[in-house]
Amino acid sequence: MVPVVHSQGKRPRWLMRSLASLAGAAMFVxxxxxxxxxWAIVVPLFGVNPRIFPSVGAVAGAAMDSxxxxxxxQHIGASLLRVGLGTLIGVVTAVPLxxxxxxxxxxSTFLTPLFRFxxxxxxxxxxxxxxLWFGYGFGAIIFVIFNAVFFVVAYNTLLxxxxxxxxxxxAAASLGAGRWAVLTEVILPGALPNIVTGVRTGLGFAWRGLxxxxxxxxxxxxxxxxxxxxxxxxxxxxxxxxxxxGALWLLIDRLLLVPLERSTIERWGMVRRA
Amino acid sequence: MNIxxxxxSAYTRMTLRWxxxxxxxxxxPVVALWVAVTxxxxxxRAFLPGPLEVLQAFFTLTYKGILPDYLQDSLLRLVIGAAxxxxxxxxxxxxxxxxxxxRRVSWPILLFFQAIGDIxxxxxxxxxxxxxxxxxTFVIVYTxxxxxVLNTVLGVESVPPDLARAARSLGASRARVLWEVTLPGALPNIITGLRNxxxxxxxxxxxxxxxxxxxxxxxxxxxARRAGSVVEILLGMIILGLLWYVVDAWILAPIxxxxxxxxxxxTS
Numbered sequence: 001m002v003p004v005v006h007s008q009g010k011r012p013r014w015l016m017r018s019l020a021s022l023a024g025a026a027m028f029v030x031x032x033x034x035x036x037x038x039w040a041i042v043v044p045l046f047g048v049n050p051r052i053f054p055s056v057g058a059v060a061g062a063a064m065d066s067x068x069x070x071x072x073x074q075h076i077g078a079s080l081l082r083v084g085l086g087t088l089i090g091v092v093t094a095v096p097l098x099x100x101x102x103x104x105x106x107x108s109t110f111l112t113p114l115f116r117f118x119x120x121x122x123x124x125x126x127x128x129x130x131x132l133w134f135g136y137g138f139g140a141i142i143f144v145i146f147n148a149v150f151f152v153v154a155y156n157t158l159l160x161x162x163x164x165x166x167x168x169x170x171a172a173a174s175l176g177a178g179r180w181a182v183l184t185e186v187i188l189p190g191a192l193p194n195i196v197t198g199v200r201t202g203l204g205f206a207w208r209g210l211x212x213x214x215x216x217x218x219x220x221x222x223x224x225x226x227x228x229x230x231x232x233x234x235x236x237x238x239x240x241x242x243x244x245x246g247a248l249w250l251l252i253d254r255l256l257l258v259p260l261e262r263s264t265i266e267r268w269g270m271v272r273r274a
Numbered sequence: 275m276n277i278x279x280x281x282x283s284a285y286t287r288m289t290l291r292w293x294x295x296x297x298x299x300x301x302x303p304v305v306a307l308w309v310a311v312t313x314x315x316x317x318x319r320a321f322l323p324g325p326l327e328v329l330q331a332f333f334t335l336t337y338k339g340i341l342p343d344y345l346q347d348s349l350l351r352l353v354i355g356a357a358x359x360x361x362x363x364x365x366x367x368x369x370x371x372x373x374x375x376x377r378r379v380s381w382p383i384l385l386f387f388q389a390i391g392d393i394x395x396x397x398x399x400x401x402x403x404x405x406x407x408x409x410x411t412f413v414i415v416y417t418x419x420x421x422x423v424l425n426t427v428l429g430v431e432s433v434p435p436d437l438a439r440a441a442r443s444l445g446a447s448r449a450r451v452l453w454e455v456t457l458p459g460a461l462p463n464i465i466t467g468l469r470n471x472x473x474x475x476x477x478x479x480x481x482x483x484x485x486x487x488x489x490x491x492x493x494x495x496x497x498a499r500r501a502g503s504v505v506e507i508l509l510g511m512i513i514l515g516l517l518w519y520v521v522d523a524w525i526l527a528p529i530x531x532x533x534x535x536x537x538x539x540x541t542s
């Protein structure tokens with residue numbers, strides 16, 4: 001539950017709101033901090049072999065080292081660039097295609113099984129053939145991310161467009177809206193919640209696909225960082241990488257995708273219920 | 275145009291009669307396109323073999339017994355992982371969902387561990403357990419567990435407290451409230467969680483089989499990739515896609531829809 005703060009006249013509303021969100025963030029971080037504390041106590045207490053699990057200090061040291069020599073930023077940058085580029089290409093191609101296919105009910109019912117097939121296959125299952133087609137490296141990884149996003153978003157756009165009641169389109173048309181106006185003011189807004197849900201799901205698959213592909217097919221990126229550290233039993237680097245991967249995804253999902261999804265559903269919720 | 279229209283209406287009538295047809299016919303043009311592209315020789319054969327060669331590989335590998343064995347291995351891993359994940363996830367989700375304090379404390383931790391993602395655990399799991407069945411099972415259980423827990427919690431919370439109170443005031447014990455109010459009310463969400471978890475789970479399985487690889491469809495695909503044999507990669511992808519399509523569209527989605535409809539009254 002999000003605490004509701006009413007402005008009581010004296011203090012400005014923005015201050016109250018930022019205080020509330022700060023408190024929310026603190027509530028979120030506190031359990032994680034407790035977990036780190038537990039980790040800091042348990043590891044020296046039981047004398048855990050650093051080859052099995054590292055201490056907090058060792059991970060912090062690895063973090064400092066890799067930040068100082070720039071490798072951590074390099075790996076994060078490479079991973080984010082791949083995800084960003086692959087997602088961008090995927091969304092930009094999938095949304096228009098999904099809408100074009102969804103506009104006609106006959107075409108959309110015909111094509112739905114096809115896109116469903118490819119969207120359940122999307123992501124990791126393409127790694128072997130992607131590395132064969134594009135060689136190990138950038139191209140193969142971009143391709144894996146692209147198709148994870150593309151098929152899931154196209155399928156969801158198709159679903160979104162087909163859930164818009166025909167009466168709404170007819171109503172807009174009979175009020176004098178042209179094809180373009182119907183597209184931008186009825187179909188696109190109506191399908192938006194589904195499109196955003198598709199992007200969130202697709203990105204979830206893409207992110208996992210990225211880590212897997214980087215372990216298999218490249219020489220830079222977070223997945224690669226983890227996998228190489230394994231060869232040398234450097235658990236502190238592995239755990240650091242896991243924390244970075246978790247934190248990055250949590251930031252992307254909670255600060256970008258969830259608010260986006262919530263706002264589109266709230267904003268356009270009326271369209272679907274009509 | 276007239277012929278097109280008439281054949282389309284004939285097709286629509288046929289699909290009404292045999293709904294399964296609507297799931298198969300759309301693939302005919304895709305396969306035709308595939309044949310056309312390979313026949314035209316746009317890509318070299320080594321990059322994109324034709325459907326016939328893939329079919330041939332299917333029969334050869336089935337005859338040799340490799341394919342059924344690998345398929346069985348993959349499915350068994352997935353089923354075991356999903357079963358363990360559910361057996362752990364549902365009780366944990368109910369526990370977290372029924373207590374506000376537990377929920378508040380554990381929610382960030384759950385979200386964070388879900389965010390780390392199954393595959394990122396692989397390197398350290400390989401150090402802990404080596405290349406083997408334990409590593410694979412751990413990854414699948416981990417993948418299935420979090421969506422099930424998170425969705426169970428959401429489901430438990432979606433049950434109006436009044437319903438539990440009503441049952442209590444009518445003399446139901448706590449255990450009975452749990453069994454007859456909370457769990458049925460949370461069921462649609464639990465099923466959604468399971469569906470999401472399995473969607474992630476089989477992808478994780480493929481990745482694990484590629485990296486840990488001793489057997490399974492993922493291993494077959496990557497082994498073929500090392501040998502440069504595209505036929506077996508395509509075969510693996512088609513089998514995975516078909517298998518998951520059938521499981522998702524004909525088993526999981528209907529269950530999800532059925533529980534949603536059956537228990538829809540509880541949440542609205």
